[in-house]
Amino acid sequence: MWLLPWICNALSCGWRKFILFPGVVEMRVAIVLLFSILVFSDAALAARCLFVSSYHRGYAWSDGVERGVRKVLDGKCELRQLDMDTKRNKSEEYIRNKALEVKHLIDSWKPDVVIAADDNAAKYVIVPYYRDSNIPFVFCGINWSVDEYGFPYKNVTGMVEVAPVRQLFENIETIRTKIHRIVYIGADTLTEKKNFARFNKVADKYNYQIRKELVSSTAEWLAVFKNAQSSDVVVLGSNSGIPDWDAESVKRYVKTHIKTLVITNHEWMMPYAIFGMTKIPDEQGEWAALSALKILEGLKPSAIAIVPNRKWDMYINKSLLKVTTITMPETLLLKSKLIGNEE
Amino acid sequence: MKNKRRHTKNIFRRRVIATLLLCVIIFSLIATITVLLGYAESKQAFQKYANSIALQIEQRLYEVDTVSSSLVALHHSATSLNASELGQFSREMIKNYPHIYSIEFVLPVSREERPRFEEEMRDEGYAGFSIRELDSEGNWRRAAERELYLPIVFMEPLRPETTQNLGFDLLSDQRTRKAVLYAIDSGNTGITNPLELVQGGAALIVVRAAYKGRVKPESVEQRRRQLAGLYELLVVPKLLLQNIDTGIDKQEISRFVLRHSRFSASNPKGVLYSEKTGRLPLGAKLLPSLSLSVVMPSLGGKLALDFDKQLSMLNLNLHLILLELLFFAVVYYLLLNTLRQRLHRDLEREKAEDEIFREKERAEVTLHSIADGVITTDVMGKVEYLNELAERITGKTCGEAIGKHVSSLISIIDEGTNLPLACPVSRVLASEKVVKLTRNIVIGRSGGRKFAVDLTVSPIHNRAGKVIGAVMVFHDVSTERNLAREMAYQATHDVLTGLYNRREFEAHIKQSLVRRQGGLSIDTVCYMDLDQFKVVNDTSGHIAGDELLRQLAALLKSRLRESDILARLGGDEFGLLLFDCNVKQAITIAESIRKLVKGFRFYWDEKTFEVGISIGLVEITPEIGSVSDVLKAADSACYLAKDKGRNRVYIFQPDDRELTVRHGEMQWLHRIQRAFEENRFYLVQQKITPLFDPTATSHSEILLRMLDEDGKTVPPMAFIPAAERYDIMYTLDKWVISKSLEIINKNKDDRTVYNINISGQSLCNEMFYKFLVDAVDKMHINPARICFEVTETAAIGNLVSAMKLMLKLKEAGCLFALDDFGSGLSSFAYLRDLPVDFLKIDGAFVRNMVDDTIDAAMVEAINHIGHIMGIRTIAEFVEDDAIIGKLHNLGVDYVQGYGIESPQMWFNAEQAGVS
CATH class of the missing domain: 3.40.50.2300 (Response regulator)
Structure with missing residues (x-):
C-alpha cells in the first residue's frame, strides 16, 4: 500500500514525460517502482x-x-x-x-x-x-x-x-541372558498402543512374553512400575498423555524401587530407565x-x-544402574552416553 | 612546385610503407618466437598439470577402493552391524572423501526370501518397499521373478531424491550386473559404467562383495553361495575433479575425459567421464588447443586422463605479443613521427625555397618597378644586378652590365663644381658603412644625360655579418632640385618684375653693411617711389599698373650695372643698391634714372601716361647700425623728395632737420596709440555759416583734437600726417564717426548739418566702407544732417573707392563735401564724376585772397565752377570781415573760420567717462 502514492504520482505526471523527460521526482518514482518490483518478485518467488x-x-x-x-x-x-x-x-x-x-x-x-x-x-x-x-x-x-x-x-x-526395538532387544540380551517376561508401561494413548504393538511383534521373534500396562496417571504409573520390578525387563513407553506427571517424585520413586532392567526408546524417559536406545x-x-x-x-x-528414521542414540543411566545389581557390558558402556553421573 | 611537393609526399609514403612493412616483419618474427615459446612453456606446464591431476584422481580412486575394502572389513569384523552404525561409518567416510557421493549396501535376497524380506522392510518403515527394477523406458517397476536379487537396502546419506534407489536390484540392470558379478566372483572391486542414478549427474558404482565368514571364499561358486552383501560406493567423476590443487586454473581445461581400461568392453573408449569444462573466453576458439593423455595403473586396470586445453592468450604469450605489438606500434609511431617531421622539414624547406623564389621575384619586380635606380655589386664592386631605371641611366642592360665594375658604368659628378667624384662603392665595401650623397650629385654615363640624384650606397652582409657586396640606390631628384631652385628664386625675386624682392634686397644691404664695417667698400642705397602711379592704377586698372611696373623695371635694369642690385620693395617702390659707389656717383646715377623715368611714356588703351620718380639716397656708412636704419633713412629721404614736389632726388644727411621731423612723425605713431589707450582724444566743432540765406541750414564741422602727455592740445597737423603715413587713420576716422553719430543721434531736435572728415586711407578701406554703411543704416536721424568731407587729393587718389562710398552714402541720403579743393593737382574734369554737394575751397586761397588777386581769382573760379555744376561752396580759413566781404561779393555760399567762430568743445572722452 505504501507504494500506491508513488504509483499514482507516476501515473498523474504523464507517462511520456515520465519516460522521456524524467525529473528528480520521476527518477525517485522509478527507483521506488523498481525496488518494489524486486521486492514483490522476491516475495512471489519465496515459497x-x-x-x-x-x-x-x-x-x-x-x-x-x-x-x-x-x-x-x-x-x-x-x-x-x-x-x-x-x-x-x-x-x-x-x-x-x-x-x-x-x-x-x-x-x-x-x-x-x-x-x-x-x-x-x-x-x-x-x-x-x-x-x-x-x-x-x-x-x-x-x-x-x-x-x-x-x-x-x-x-x-x-x-x-x-523405534529401534529390535536393536534394543539385541542389546538387552547382552545385559541379561534369560529374558522371559517383559512389562511395557506407557500412557494410555494411541501412540503407546501402537508402540506396544511393535514391541510385542518384535518380542515374538525373541520369544519374550510382553505385557502392557497403559496408565492415565502418575500414581497408576508408579504402582505399575513397582509391580513390574519382578519381571525380567521393563520397557518404558512415553509418559506423554499422563497429565499429572511429576518428574521429580517419579524419579525419586524409581530410584527407590528399581530392581530390574528398565529400558526405553524415549530420551525423555531416560531419567527413569537404565538403558535406552532413543529416536532423535x-x-x-x-x-x-x-x-x-x-x-x-x-x-x-x-x-x-x-x-x-535411521538414527538413534544410546544412553545408560548410571545413577539407576548403581542402585541395581545389573552389570552393563563393556561394549555398551563404551558406546552409550552416560547420564545420571551428577548424582 | 606542386609536382615537387607531390614527389616529396610520394617519397614520404614509400618510406612510411617501408617502415610499416619492416615493423610488421620484425614484429611477426618476434611474435612467432614468442608464441612458440609460450606454446612450449604451456605444454610443459600443462603436462605437469595433467600428471598432477591424474595422480590425484588415481589417489582418489584408490581411496574409493580403500573405503570399499574398509566397509567389507567392517562388515566382517563387526559382531552386529546395524543401519545406524553403518550410517555412522559411512557418514565419516563421505565426510573424509567427498568425492564419494554415497555408500550403499546391497543385500542378496533369494526368490523365496523376497516376500518376507519386502514385508520386513515395509515393517521397518519403508512403506511400499519392494525389490524393483527399471523398465526399458526408465520407469520403476517391481522386479521380475529371478533366483537372486541384489536390492539396495541402505544408503548413506539418504537423500529424498535418491530414496527411489532403495530396493533397486543391481542384477536387473545390465550396466550394474557385470560389475556386481565381477565383484562377487572375484572378490575384487567392480566398477560400473557411469549410470544416471544420481540426480543431476552420472555416477560410477564401485562395488565390493562381503562374504559370510571371515575369510574370502576360494572359489567363485563358494563366493556366490557365501555372499553376505555388497557394498557399493557411488563415485561422481565430476567430484573426482573437485578441489584438485594443481596451481593451474582448471578453467583452462576445455575437455576432460576420464577413461579406464576396465570399461573398454562395454565402452570401446572406456570413457568413465567426459566433460567440457572451462568456459572459453570470447575468441579463445580461434587459438590452438593442446591435447594430452596421461595413463597410469588404477583399480586393476589402466586409468587414462585425456585433456584438451584450449590455449589462452596468456599461454601463447599473446599478452607479450600485445606488449610487443604496442612496442612496435610505439616504434612505428616514433619512426612515423620522425618521417613526418622530416616530411614537414622537406615541405617547409621547399616552401621556404618557394618563398625565397617568390621573394626574389617580388624583389626583382619591385626593383624594376620602383622609381629608384638600384645596382648591386659583389664584394669586388662588380655589378650583379641593376634594375630598369639603372639600366636607363647607365644605358646598359642588366646582362651587359653584370660583371663590370660599377665605376665603369656611371660617373658621379659634383653638380656644384662639375668635378667627378670617386665611386663610393669601393669606400662602402672597405668601410662597411652606409654612404649617402644627397647634395648636388649628378650621375650619368659619360657623354650621356645627367641625372640629379640622391645616392645611397649600403654594404650587403651575409648571415655571418661579412660584407658580400654593396647596393647602390639613386633617387632621381631632378624635379625636386629644379623646384627648390624655383622656390629659391621666388623667395628672392619679385614675381611681377623679376627683380629682387625686399628680403633679398635687405640681405644684400646686410652684406654691404658687413663689408662697409670691414672698410672694404662704399655702397649707396636708393629708395625710389613712382609719382602718379596711383593715377594709372585707378584710371586704367591694376593690370595697367602692373604692366607699367614691369616695363619700368626692365628699363631701369637695362641701365644699371650687372653688379647693382635692383629690387622691388612693394607697390610702386623700388630699391637700388649701388656697390662701390659713393653719394656723388650715386646722385649722378639717380638723376639719370629720374630723367629716364620722366622721359618714359606708358601707353595703355590709347592713353599715354607720364610718371615721375622720387628718389631718396643714403650712403651706407659705419654709423648706420642696421638694415632697418638704412631703409628708414632712404625711405625718409624719398619721402622728402616726394614732399618737396616729387620727381626729384633727395640725399640723406644725418643732421638734416627735415629728416628729423620726418623721423619725429614716426614717434607720433606710438604717441597716438598711447593717446587712444588713455582716452586723450576729443572732438570740437566749428560752425559753417551761410552768407546769403539766413534760413539755410547751418553746418558745423567736427574736428579731432588730441591731448599730449601733459594735457596740452596737440594740433591736428602734428599727428594726422603720422597717422596717415602709418595707416592708423582708419582707426581715428572710425572713432570720430562713431562718437559723432552717437552724439547727433541723441540730439534729434538739432537741425544742424554736421560735417565729418574721412581720410583718404579710410576711403579705400573695405572694412571702413562696411562700417560706415552699417553705421548710417543704424542712424535714427535724417541722413541729410550728415555731410562727409573728403579731401580733393584723397578723393582723386582713391577715386574708385571714393565713388563707391559716395554713391552708397548718397543713396542713403547723406551729403558730401570735397575738402581742400584747389590744393591738389586734379582737374575740374574729376568734379563732374564725383557726386559732391559742397566744395570747400582750400583755405590757402581764401586766407590771402584780399591781398592776392590770383588767390582771389582761384576762389572765384572754383566758386564759379561749383555753382555751374550745382555744387554749393564753402570758404575755409575765413579769419576776418574783409575776407567775408570779399567772399560775399564772389557769391560763396558758406564761410568757416576763426573769423566766424573758433572751434568749440563738442565731445570730451574723459568728461564723458567714455573709455
Missing part, C-alpha cells in the same frame, strides 16, 4: 511452507521435530507453524475442529508444501481433506506404519517414526524439511520414497 504439528510447543518430541524443520527451512521459504495441541486436548471434537482450522489455513494461505508432524496431523488433516490433492504433504513422526492412512498418496511422502526427533523434522525443499525444487512427492 510458503506450512508446518503443522500435532502436538504443542514444550513437548520434547515436538520441539525436536520443529527444531529439525527450522534448521533446514529457515531462510529457504516462508515458514508458518500451526500447533494442533492434540496431546493435551484429546477429545475427538477438539481434534477435528483443529483439523478444520488447519484446513482453513491451508485453503486461505495456500502453502506450496505442508509438513505434517505426527499422527493426528496425518489422520485428521491429510487423510480426510488432502488425499491426492495438488498440495504436497510431507509427514513425519508417524509411528511405525502408514498403513492405516493408506500412504503413499501421490501428493504425500515422509518419514515413518520407528530432529531427524524427523530435518528429513521432512529436506523433502519439502526438494518438492519446492520440483521433485514430485511420489518420487520420494517413504523411509523410516
